[in-house]
Amino acid sequence: MNFNLAIPVGTTLDRFIMRKQEAFPFATGELSQLLRDIALAGKIVNREINRAGLLDVTGAYGQQNVQGEEQQKLDVIANIRFIRALRNGGEVCTIISEEEDEAIHTGNKKGKYIVAIDPLDGSSNIDVNVSIGTIFSIYRRKSETGCDGTMEDCLQMGTQQVAAGYIIYGSSTMLVYTTGHGVNGFTYDPSLGEFFLSHPDIKTPANGNVYSCNEGSVNSFPESIKQYLNYCKENNYSARYIGSLVADFHRNLLKGGVYIYPSTAKAPNGKLRLMYECNALAYIVEQAGGKATNGSRRILEIEPTELHQRCPLVIGSPEMVDKVEEFIKSEVAAV
Numbered sequence: 001m002n003f004n005l006a007i008p009v010g011t012t013l014d015r016f017i018m019r020k021q022e023a024f025p026f027a028t029g030e031l032s033q034l035l036r037d038i039a040l041a042g043k044i045v046n047r048e049i050n051r052a053g054l055l056d057v058t059g060a061y062g063q064q065n066v067q068g069e070e071q072q073k074l075d076v077i078a079n080i081r082f083i084r085a086l087r088n089g090g091e092v093c094t095i096i097s098e099e100e101d102e103a104i105h106t107g108n109k110k111g112k113y114i115v116a117i118d119p120l121d122g123s124s125n126i127d128v129n130v131s132i133g134t135i136f137s138i139y140r141r142k143s144e145t146g147c148d149g150t151m152e153d154c155l156q157m158g159t160q161q162v163a164a165g166y167i168i169y170g171s172s173t174m175l176v177y178t179t180g181h182g183v184n185g186f187t188y189d190p191s192l193g194e195f196f197l198s199h200p201d202i203k204t205p206a207n208g209n210v211y212s213c214n215e216g217s218v219n220s221f222p223e224s225i226k227q228y229l230n231y232c233k234e235n236n237y238s239a240r241y242i243g244s245l246v247a248d249f250h251r252n253l254l255k256g257g258v259y260i261y262p263s264t265a266k267a268p269n270g271k272l273r274l275m276y277e278c279n280a281l282a283y284i285v286e287q288a289g290g291k292a293t294n295g296s297r298r299i300l301e302i303e304p305t306e307l308h309q310r311c312p313l314v315i316g317s318p319e320m321v322d323k324v325e326e327f328i329k330s331e332v333a334a335v
Ligand SMILES: O=P(O)(O)OC[C@H]1O[C@](O)(COP(=O)(O)O)[C@@H](O)[C@@H]1O
Pocket: 069, 098, 118, 120, 121, 122, 123, 124, 214, 243, 244, 245, 246, 271
């Protein structure tokens, strides 16, 4: 099977999905349709974000989500839009969303797929016109069709993902995803309402000189991470931190770099969520030649036990992730 079809830049997302599906003689088209459903919801959310300042959709929604975080209006709007698109698409039986306490059963009992989604990532940047995103992971259900997805279907290890991706709503809007055969990026042309292949077969640089973490919390970081940050400064690395995981990840994916959200005194398991933030980006970065760990363990091999569990994240260029792990190992060895 020739997975590495040479598909030219400028190809529409639709045609790209179709061409890739042709490489799988037994493909039924359901995953392809699911990717299209996500792209469609992304276009709608992109429109809402672009004109957020004109409509009364900025600011807090007045409710907290299961993480105890103040929901922003656009968090809620994006959540509604993606759930509606996934429900109407018919391919998904159950959804895990950052904005929903429990798993959402769509009623599509014949649906073969589970989707874990962060409808809007970078919520603290929504109202200030800084890049934000959407992150998604797709799993095939293990249980028989004909009923709702089970917790066992929902709590699958990252290695079980059949696809993962993100949409970045930035100076341009892009969809970047993998189905396990490389990573491709598509740029949205709002004048045509289409995503076009702009970044084929993305490979992340093996090394870089950009580090991304919220140094404002450095006093509560583990000693090893403090030492790694000193190492970065001694080597004149550049600090870049947007505060939107998708945007920091995307920059480092293309240019090289490492993003670190460690465990802290306040958050022993870090802040980021395994099921709809870490697993998806870990799958993408590995497909692009990078690495993702919780400091000592490959993210994709972490056994999930809860829908909203958190885990520390070190992700990016492989040699930089190795370096961070080296510092962590030496701290562990010193204890
Ligand atoms: O403000 P902090 O502690 O640096 O956290 C920023 C991180 O939190 C997040 O905003 C969490 O994601 P959500 O916005 O989806 O809750 C990441 O995008 C970002 O990298």
